[in-house]
Amino acid sequence: MAIATNLGFPRMGANRELKWLLEKYWQRKIGAEALLTGSAEVREANWRWQAEAGITQIPVGDFSLYDHVLDWAIRVGAVPAAYQTGQLISHLDRYFAMARGTQQGVDLPAMEMTKWFNTNYHYIVPEWSTDQTFHLDADTFISDIMSAQQFSDGARPVVLGPVSLLLLGKLKDSDASPLVLLDRLLPVYEQLLQKLNEAGCTWVQWDEPVLALDLDESTQQALRHSLNTLSGSLGNLKLVLTSYFESLRENLPLAFELPVAAVHLDLVCAPEQLADALPLVRDDQFLSLGLVDGRNVWRTDLAQALRLAETAAAAIGSERLLVAPSCSLLHSPVDLTAETEIDEEVKSWLAFARQKLDEIATITTALNDGRTAVAETLRQNAAALETRRTSIRTHNPAVRDRVAAISPDKLRRAGDYTQRQVAQRDRLKLPLLPTTTIGSFPQTSAVRQARAAFRQGDLLAEEYRHFLESETETCIRRQEALGIDVLVHGEFERNDMVEYFGEQLEGFVVSKNGWVQSYGSRCVKPPILFGDVRRLAAMTVPMAQYAQSLTDRPVKGMLTGPVTILCWSFVRDDQPRRETCLQIALAIREESIDLEQAGIGVIQIDEPALREGLPLRADDQAAYLAWAVDAFRLASSGVGDATQIHTHMCYCEFNEILPSIAALDADVISIETSRSQMELLDGFVAFRYPNEIGPGVYDIHSPRVPSTSEMVGLLKKAVDVIPPERLWVNPDCGLKTRGWVEVEAALEAMVEAAQEVRSLL
Numbered sequence: 001m002a003i004a005t006n007l008g009f010p011r012m013g014a015n016r017e018l019k020w021l022l023e024k025y026w027q028r029k030i031g032a033e034a035l036l037t038g039s040a041e042v043r044e045a046n047w048r049w050q051a052e053a054g055i056t057q058i059p060v061g062d063f064s065l066y067d068h069v070l071d072w073a074i075r076v077g078a079v080p081a082a083y084q085t086g087q088l089i090s091h092l093d094r095y096f097a098m099a100r101g102t103q104q105g106v107d108l109p110a111m112e113m114t115k116w117f118n119t120n121y122h123y124i125v126p127e128w129s130t131d132q133t134f135h136l137d138a139d140t141f142i143s144d145i146m147s148a149q150q151f152s153d154g155a156r157p158v159v160l161g162p163v164s165l166l167l168l169g170k171l172k173d174s175d176a177s178p179l180v181l182l183d184r185l186l187p188v189y190e191q192l193l194q195k196l197n198e199a200g201c202t203w204v205q206w207d208e209p210v211l212a213l214d215l216d217e218s219t220q221q222a223l224r225h226s227l228n229t230l231s232g233s234l235g236n237l238k239l240v241l242t243s244y245f246e247s248l249r250e251n252l253p254l255a256f257e258l259p260v261a262a263v264h265l266d267l268v269c270a271p272e273q274l275a276d277a278l279p280l281v282r283d284d285q286f287l288s289l290g291l292v293d294g295r296n297v298w299r300t301d302l303a304q305a306l307r308l309a310e311t312a313a314a315a316i317g318s319e320r321l322l323v324a325p326s327c328s329l330l331h332s333p334v335d336l337t338a339e340t341e342i343d344e345e346v347k348s349w350l351a352f353a354r355q356k357l358d359e360i361a362t363i364t365t366a367l368n369d370g371r372t373a374v375a376e377t378l379r380q381n382a383a384a385l386e387t388r389r390t391s392i393r394t395h396n397p398a399v400r401d402r403v404a405a406i407s408p409d410k411l412r413r414a415g416d417y418t419q420r421q422v423a424q425r426d427r428l429k430l431p432l433l434p435t436t437t438i439g440s441f442p443q444t445s446a447v448r449q450a451r452a453a454f455r456q457g458d459l460l461a462e463e464y465r466h467f468l469e470s471e472t473e474t475c476i477r478r479q480e481a482l483g484i485d486v487l488v489h490g491e492f493e494r495n496d497m498v499e500y501f502g503e504q505l506e507g508f509v510v511s512k513n514g515w516v517q518s519y520g521s522r523c524v525k526p527p528i529l530f531g532d533v534r535r536l537a538a539m540t541v542p543m544a545q546y547a548q549s550l551t552d553r554p555v556k557g558m559l560t561g562p563v564t565i566l567c568w569s570f571v572r573d574d575q576p577r578r579e580t581c582l583q584i585a586l587a588i589r590e591e592s593i594d595l596e597q598a599g600i601g602v603i604q605i606d607e608p609a610l611r612e613g614l615p616l617r618a619d620d621q622a623a624y625l626a627w628a629v630d631a632f633r634l635a636s637s638g639v640g641d642a643t644q645i646h647t648h649m650c651y652c653e654f655n656e657i658l659p660s661i662a663a664l665d666a667d668v669i670s671i672e673t674s675r676s677q678m679e680l681l682d683g684f685v686a687f688r689y690p691n692e693i694g695p696g697v698y699d700i701h702s703p704r705v706p707s708t709s710e711m712v713g714l715l716k717k718a719v720d721v722i723p724p725e726r727l728w729v730n731p732d733c734g735l736k737t738r739g740w741v742e743v744e745a746a747l748e749a750m751v752e753a754a755q756e757v758r759s760l761l
């Protein structure tokens with residue numbers, strides 16, 4: 001019998017219960033007891049849903065109060081020295097201090113956070129030291145397993161394997177690979193396996209996600225060494241070795257050669273690897289088929305999934321198959337039935353986490369009892385997918401013709417950068433080291449309330465527009481008073497920089513409750529890009545024009561770039577991402593041309609997700625970068641030489657993609673640098689970045705107001721390496737999460753700093 005399994009379930013709860021619990025706990029409105037009971041309820045609801053859906057092997061330990069990588073760092077006893085202070089008394093205080101910093105009694109920064117492979121989930125980066133010792137701290141893990149066993153005989157612990165755990169972290173005091181600690185870490189995993197045996201577990205999900213990456217010899221060796229060492233402690237346990245987000249490619253033989261009872265394959269991102277894998281499955285091994293997309297919202301093509309599953313069954317027997325999602329469902333929203341406002345046709349193409357469980361169960365039943373046992377489900381599935389394939393909304397000839405007709409001249413500005421610089425100087429007449437901001441100003445509770453009231457129909461469109469205009473006017477006046485050179489309208493009309501465009505473009509729907517965890521209690525609600533993308537009307541022009549009408553200073557038009565809209569949406573999976581991205585780029589191009597015609601002389605096209613979209617495997621990266629750059633250039637080069645194009649990027653390692661950033665050919669780029677004390681600028685300098693740069697001079701992620709002299713110091717560093725004619729002065733990122741008081745104080749100091757450094761030139 002094939003077995004229905006799952007790799008992980010969303011942690012937030014159907015109505016983001018965990019988010020509300022955490023935030024109340026942090027504000028001290030509830031105590032530890034309430035947090036722990038409340039979160040146990042979320043966990044139990046998850047187990048119950050999975051059991052009811054017919055999932056036999058249910059993940060346990062996938063849940064986390066903040067982040068599972070942090071949980072594993074703590075489970076192996078790796079609490080950095082600073083957080084071992086006696087002033088953090090409770091286990092929870094210490095945990096959250098590591099996750100998000102603390103200023104209560106003791107002042108500790110949060111540990112570093114970074115993106116989980118190519119997803120928008122962020123994990124806490126474990127800190128290792130060369131004298132690191134480890135010890136097992138798994139009591140809560142084991143007690144969770146005991147609780148889960150009440151819901152299912154098949155509670156399956158999820159373990160983050162030692163090699164990935166080490167490599168996800170950083171060795172702080174040495175340039176060596178964290179793998180030097182492997183032999184010290186393995187005894188802790190041996191003890192863990194013993195505890196899992198004692199708890200009566202059989203199957204264990206052994207996550208080694210690094211298997212999906214390009215692996216050097218030492219990492220391959222570490223994987224072999226770790227599992228060979230641990231195989232003596234397995235007892236009754238059967239490991240299913242899991243990785244996801246990429247094809248295993250040349251790592252396939254390695255995966256199957258290891259002493260594991262099953263290997264999991266992500267067959268959604270790489271169905272073709274099944275044929276290569278089947279001959280490698282040992283007689284004593286199972287195969288876990290990742291057939292249901294764990295990180296997107298599309299209904300599975302059950303017929304196609306079954307074809308793959310039946311191929312596998314024919315080769316090794318269905319009794320050796322585990323049916324699974326491609327990866328943890330952590331990256332999916334919880335329940336489609338809660339979406340009452342998505343139009344019925346599009347909704348029939350979608351599946352959220354709970355619906356995905358049903359799909360896993362259906363595939364399993366079809367394998368075990370034959371397709372006839374689920375004939376009606378298969379028929380409905382095929383009918384829905386047929387409407388998706390043939391709908392004019394997914395295949396609009398007019399859009400397709402326009403993309404096909406994109407000629408190379410549409411990817412190029414008329415003049416080169418030097419010519420444009422002359423035309424723009426002439427038009428904008430800015431001082432040296434011009435000051436600007438990144439776009440958003442504080443989204444106060446008044447702004448959020450007005451938006452909510454408008455959505456609920458309590459505020460008329462007209463009234464809402466007046467409200468936004470008055471916020472915008474205040475914002476413009478404040479920037480004028482501060483003496484900023486290039487102004488912004490403040491983005492008060494935007495809930496989110498991607499959803500705002502998703503709401504207006506044809507080809508998107510937005511969900512009401514389709515939240516996914518981004519980090520800790522923070523969730524995002526990506527719009528769903530289901531069809532051909534077309535701009536129906538101007539999206540940002542009236543507000544930009546209004547803002548410009550208020551002032552003689554230039555106001556920047558604000559757009560989100562095509563790659564960022566692509567990366568931060570649930571994107572259609574029925575055509576290459578490149579196609580979809582070019583459609584979005586055309587829409588943004590039209591918008592930028594309209595902004596120019598409306599008299600806007602500076603247009604910023606944000607691309608903070610450019611780096612995030614980079615494929616995991618080096619072989620695929622050049623192709624991605626080529627089309628991503630094309631998409632930005634298509635979006636930005638419809639305007640004349642005198643119109644200044646800005647772009648903005650933050651929160652990433654830019655250095656490895658600098659040639660592509662330069663190839664965007666934006667006139668000005670603003671980047672996050674202040675937390676690295678301008679170190680990031682070194683890359684731009686070494687690369688001889690040719691156009692203008694605004695290195696962020698203060699960190700907007702902290703409520704701290706920077707002093708003028710601090711920013712003067714940073715600017716002097718910048719002036720030393722970048723000619724002042726090419727230097728801008730701005731914060732790191734948008735100001736929407738801050739309050740007005742600190743924003744005004746910080747910007748006042750920033751303008752002063754710019755003036756001071758100008759006077760030295």
Ligand code: GLN
Nearest residue numbers: 438439440606608734735
């Ligand atoms: N223009 C956006 C803002 O200011 C940019 C946000 C971002 O880079 N993430 O909020």
Ligand code: ZN
Nearest residue numbers: 649650733734
């Ligand atoms: Zn930013």
